[in-house]
Amino acid sequence: MTVQTLSLLVSLAAIVALAAVFLRVRALSHTPVDYPPLLARAYRLGRIALWTMVVVGLPVTVWLLRYMPHTTAAAVADPQVVNVSSTQWFWEFDRESVEASKPVEFHVTSTDVNHGFGLYDPSGRMVAQVQAMPGYINVMTHTFEAAGDYRVLCLEYCGLAHHAMESVITVTAAGGSNG
Amino acid sequence: MAEAQAAATGGTAAMDRGRTWVVLYLATTGVVILLMMVFGLLMRLAQSEWIVLDPAVFYQLLTVHGIGMVGIAALGGIAILWHFLSAHVPLRSAALAINLVLFLVGVVMILWAVFIGGFAPAWTFLYPLPAISGGVWEPWAGVLDLTGVLLIGVGFLILCLEMGRAIVASQGGLGRGLGWHVLFGGSTDKPPAPTVVAGTMVVIVTTLALVAGATIVVMTILNLLFPSLAIDPLFAKNMIYFFGHVFINATIYMGVAAVYELLPRITGRPWKASRVFLGAWTLSTTMVLIIFPHHLLMDFAMPRWTMVLGQVLSYVNSFPVLAVTGLGALAIVHRSGIRWDLVSTLLLIAMFGWMAGVIPAVVDATVSVNYVMHNTLWVPGHFHFYLLLGLLPMIFAFMIHLARDEDVTARGGDLTAILYLLFGLGFVAMFLMGGWASVPRRWAVHMPEWLVWDRIATVMAAGVIVLAGVFVAIFLARIPRLLRHG
Numbered sequence: 299m300t301v302q303t304l305s306l307l308v309s310l311a312a313i314v315a316l317a318a319v320f321l322r323v324r325a326l327s328h329t330p331v332d333y334p335p336l337l338a339r340a341y342r343l344g345r346i347a348l349w350t351m352v353v354v355g356l357p358v359t360v361w362l363l364r365y366m367p368h369t370t371a372a373a374v375a376d377p378q379v380v381n382v383s384s385t386q387w388f389w390e391f392d393r394e395s396v397e398a399s400k401p402v403e404f405h406v407t408s409t410d411v412n413h414g415f416g417l418y419d420p421s422g423r424m425v426a427q428v429q430a431m432p433g434y435i436n437v438m439t440h441t442f443e444a445a446g447d448y449r450v451l452c453l454e455y456c457g458l459a460h461h462a463m464e465s466v467i468t469v470t471a472a473g474g475s476n477g
Numbered sequence: 478m479a480e481a482q483a484a485a486t487g488g489t490a491a492m493d494r495g496r497t498w499v500v501l502y503l504a505t506t507g508v509v510i511l512l513m514m515v516f517g518l519l520m521r522l523a524q525s526e527w528i529v530l531d532p533a534v535f536y537q538l539l540t541v542h543g544i545g546m547v548g549i550a551a552l553g554g555i556a557i558l559w560h561f562l563s564a565h566v567p568l569r570s571a572a573l574a575i576n577l578v579l580f581l582v583g584v585v586m587i588l589w590a591v592f593i594g595g596f597a598p599a600w601t602f603l604y605p606l607p608a609i610s611g612g613v614w615e616p617w618a619g620v621l622d623l624t625g626v627l628l629i630g631v632g633f634l635i636l637c638l639e640m641g642r643a644i645v646a647s648q649g650g651l652g653r654g655l656g657w658h659v660l661f662g663g664s665t666d667k668p669p670a671p672t673v674v675a676g677t678m679v680v681i682v683t684t685l686a687l688v689a690g691a692t693i694v695v696m697t698i699l700n701l702l703f704p705s706l707a708i709d710p711l712f713a714k715n716m717i718y719f720f721g722h723v724f725i726n727a728t729i730y731m732g733v734a735a736v737y738e739l740l741p742r743i744t745g746r747p748w749k750a751s752r753v754f755l756g757a758w759t760l761s762t763t764m765v766l767i768i769f770p771h772h773l774l775m776d777f778a779m780p781r782w783t784m785v786l787g788q789v790l791s792y793v794n795s796f797p798v799l800a801v802t803g804l805g806a807l808a809i810v811h812r813s814g815i816r817w818d819l820v821s822t823l824l825l826i827a828m829f830g831w832m833a834g835v836i837p838a839v840v841d842a843t844v845s846v847n848y849v850m851h852n853t854l855w856v857p858g859h860f861h862f863y864l865l866l867g868l869l870p871m872i873f874a875f876m877i878h879l880a881r882d883e884d885v886t887a888r889g890g891d892l893t894a895i896l897y898l899l900f901g902l903g904f905v906a907m908f909l910m911g912g913w914a915s916v917p918r919r920w921a922v923h924m925p926e927w928l929v930w931d932r933i934a935t936v937m938a939a940g941v942i943v944l945a946g947v948f949v950a951i952f953l954a955r956i957p958r959l960l961r962h963g
Contacts, residue, residue: 300849301845301846301848301849301850302849302850302912302913302914302915303913305837305840305841305846305850305855305913306909306910306912306913308840309836309837309840309909312833312836313833313836316829316832316833316836317829317833319807320807320825320828320829323807323810323811324810324817324825326811326812327810327811327812327813327814327815327817328814328815328816329812329814330812330813330814331812333746333813336808336811336812337808340804340805340807340808340811341753343804344753344800344801344804347799347800347804348796348800351795351796351799351800352796355792356789356792356793359788359789359792359843360789362788362843362844362845363785363788363789363844365844365845366781366784366844366845367777367844367845367848368777368781368784368844386609386611387611410605410609411603411605411606411609412603412606412710412714414775414851414852414917416852416917418915422914422915422924422926423849423914423915424849424850424853424915425849426848426849427775427848427849427851427852428775428777429775429776429777431710431711431714431776431778432605432710433709433710433711434710434711434776434778435778436776436777436778437777438777451917452917453851453852453853453917454603454852455536455539455598455599455601455603455606455918455919456606457536457597457598457606457609457610457611457613458532458533458536458597458610458611458613459532459611460536460919460920460921461532461917461920461921461922462922
């Protein structure tokens with residue numbers, strides 16, 4: 299399952315659960331009861347919800363920090379390096395082909411305004427991105443899982459032809475490339 | 478209550494003028510919201526390939542739609558907050574007048590810069606795009622636009638300072654406005670009213686946001702006039718997102734005053750500022766100021782600790798909304814015997830939209846998710862969720878409330894609100910689906926495989942506009958009477 303699909307399903311489940319609570323409250327709202335006991339029960343529920351979010355959710359979000367892409371760059375030994383330069387409205391790479399299953403270090407910068415370096419797999423799904431900024435070199439490490447033509451799209455609005463700022467990086471099968 | 482407060486402060490006439498200005502604020506808000514929605518519809522129509530828009534025009538619409546919605550969300554939100562806050566603290570309505578004049582002058586300058594000068598850097602105007610347009614616009618257009626933005630910011634700053642002055646004068650300080658004497662001092666004094674707590678939070682965070690925003694706007698104007706005065710792009714980005722994140726979030730904290738004030742009147746149940754409530758607002762005040770780095774998770778040049786803060790604290794920031802404010806709204810209507818009508822249903826939708834909108838926002842603030850979803854349509858998906866289905870229903874509910882002479886007797890009309898919810902849900906769901914499909918945001922031209930989401934969204938957007946038009950029309954039709962009777 300892709301990160302996108304998992305994100306969609308988690309969001310959808312939470313939103314539907316929330317909607318069910320609202321619909322239930324609305325459906326039961328016509329019959330009045332004493333407010334103070336109801337409020338006390340609501341406070342109890344609130345405390346349970348809060349502690350659930352703290353005890354369950356907080357460790358999860360901290361655990362998810364292990365997947366930060368920022369940490370991988372320094373940890374990779376002997377990566378394939380691609381220097382990426384962006385300019386209104388085109389991309390330049392010092393190599394256009396890399397090998398699958400072997401880490402690639404993208405050194406991304408811009409010669410003019412902010413751009414967004416977005417890598418899309420052959421099915422059109424984004425697999426990685428990093429901002430391209432003038433005056434900075436952002437290092438992103440990504441390991442391509444499969445060979446194919448990966449599109450590079452601009453993901454930060456950069457002016458008139460932002461939507462036309464595209465290029466391609468070719469990923470060859472492991473062990474059979476010039477990488 | 479407002480009249481009683483006015484009499485107590487010896488200012489009945491001043492209160493009347495305040496109410497008149499609030500009506501004018503809402504009228505401006507209604508008209509501009511509809512116009513901005515139409516601009517949004519035009520963009521979705523173009524992405525659907527149902528109309529042809531020159532990309533230059535598309536990005537001009539994008540720029541105006543973005544800055545226009547941010548500005549008008551604040552104008553509508555401040556109208557709500559001012560109206561209810563003025564019943565608790567003595568406010569001087571001259572600040573409202575100054576702000577509206579500055580706002581309208583600023584809007585004219587922005588429209589001139591964009592549609593005559595061709596200035597289109599999106600609302601974010603990320604440095605150095607205002608100065609490097611690829612030959613599309615001249616520097617004068619950037620100076621004109623950003624000066625207009627600056628004027629609007631100064632107007633809102635004047636309003637914040639006036640509200641801050643009034644809260645300090647009546648409550649004894651901003652800390653007491655947040656109820657810290659009860660929360661931390663163990664005081665047995667009566668805590669401030671929920672609207673005062675919300676107003677204090679808005680004053681603190683909006684003032685800081687506006688100062689940061691004005692600073693980067695002035696720096697960008699100076700760069701346009703004197704190109705040798707360069708700015709660090711990462712610093713500029715931090716300043717812009719701090720301003721933008723805090724300011725747009727503050728608008729919903731302004732609007733929530735309608736929920737705090739109207740639901741108790743409708744249900745006959747009080748909404749009291751408990752210690753939990755006060756703690757939640759203090760937490761929100763802190764969190765909203767420090768979680769903005771979640772907009773910069775893909776700027777790997779940022780220090781790593783800012784990424785950790787951006788992810789973890791974005792999650793923590795959802796606690797007060799989900800577990801305190803939302804739950805409080807549900808408790809107040811649960812088994813209350815309420816007869817649902819247009820106003821109460823819009824308020825319930827607003828709380829749902831706010832809470833539900835937080836969910837995809839928190840998901841996207843997770844670095845590993847942001848890595849493949851940042852700057853896709855997922856992002857407009859989550860902020861349209863809590864603006865279209867959170868803030869706007871608060872504004873529409875307040876408009877209808879005023880149009881009904883502030884009478885809270887149920888009068889039906891909830892079907893219109895439910896239709897608005899359904900079309901709104903359909904509209905934001907298509908943004909989220911676009912994000913799932915990796916569709917980049919802010920693209921004038923879409924690829925054929927993305928059109929399905931665009932076309933459904935376009936139909937839904939048309940429905941939203943029709944229903945929003947109904948709410949605004951109900952209010953506008955009552956304006957002559959509202960202005961006559963003060």
